[in-house]
Amino acid sequence: MIEFSGRGTKYRLGPAHQVEPAHQVGPVFQSRVAYAAAPVTADPQAENIPGAPAALDWDTTLRFRHHLWSYGFGVAEAMDTAQRGAGLDYPATRELIRRSAVEARSVGGAIVAGVGTDQLPPGPATVDEITKAYLEQLADVRDAGATPVLMCSRHLAAAARHADDYKHVYGELLSQTDKPVLLHWLGEAFDPALAGYWGSPGTVEEIIAEHRDRIAGIKISLLDADYEIAMRRRLPPGVAMYTGDDFNYPALILGDEHGHSEALLGVLAVIAPPAARAFRALDAGDVATYNTIMAPTLPLARHLFATPTYHYKTGIVFLNWLAGHQDHFTMVNGAQSGRSPRHLLELMRLADQAGLLPDADMATRRANAWLTTIGLNR
Secondary structure, three states, rough: EEEEEEEOEEEEEOOOOOOOHHHHHOOOOOOEEEEEEEOEEEEOOOOOOOOOOOOHHHHHHHHHHHHHHHOOOEEEOOHHHOOOOOOEEEEHHHHHHHHHHHHHHHHOOEEEEEEEOEEEEOOOHHHHHHHHHHHHHHHHHHHHEEEEEEOOHHHHHHOOHHHHHHHHHHHHHHHOOOOOEEEEEEEOOOOOOOOOOOHHHHHHHHHHOOOOHHEEEEEEEEOHHHHHHHHHHHHOOEEEEEOOOOOHHHHHHEEEEEOOOOOOOEEHHHHHHHHHHHHHHOOOOOOHHHHHHOOOHHHHHHHHHHOHHHHHHHHHHHHHHHHHOOOOOOOHHHHHHHOHHHHHHHHHHHHHHOOOOOOHHHOOOHEEEHHHOOOOOO
């Protein structure tokens, strides 16, 4: 047992946890589809300050994608977890998608990637300009060889005057797809600029019904389990629901007698080793083991995504640093300041209790160094 301390704060990390080596993990899961939305690693020697172009540590960023593939997960690339719209500019995004898709092919890993309009400058844009921007990114993702995920657009949320604007834009996009894509509905808890997206909730269901042969599924991140279940039951055959609910994912993935949600979650980037065991238990029909493994991850996830939810990326990178997936706690856009020391200390405690810190000595050294820099270690 190793202790770190600060002003009024003491906690002992448990002994080193036996994290299952990736090479012992089997192939992609059979009963569920599971994508982990991956963060990016900033180059700590670059000018990754607020407002500056993103500079990534490519080796570490791509190595983490291999970590996720090795446990059987697909990678959801260039989503909000990768600081899309929060510091990851589009030139860096395009390069990230291209490089990740190459790595995916090298190991036979599954990859989907976000399509948005963030190459447009902030401020007003016309519906035609928004459509053109979406189509440009759609072509980039298709050329890279990843499955497109049509993300919500801040520009469209601001420009749309009624549901028909959404139907027009998405209709144009879906008419240009040669293979089924995923839709993505990010709620305002994750991005306040997306409040009121679609004009009305029924609009997206109308879009799905009209273009069902071009839509493989929809990922919703509304943190509303009841709404997700109700919508899941209304989806047409062949269109899957992907949960983005980081508060209620174990039950939504498990499902009920009417069906289940697949997974496309940021929290899977943190809990990959135990979650892989849980998914394999579900493949074997062992619901009790699935629930036992998932249960301790839920308090962690609910704290990680606590209000203001859009700063959850800070917690993911902090835990990746403590777990040894990167060697610093620096983020694109200076986002390491997005959570308070109190929040991050509680996150570390929950990660320890969930068995997610494989090297207690290293985690303690890094925590102590960080506590010293913020003035909590004397």
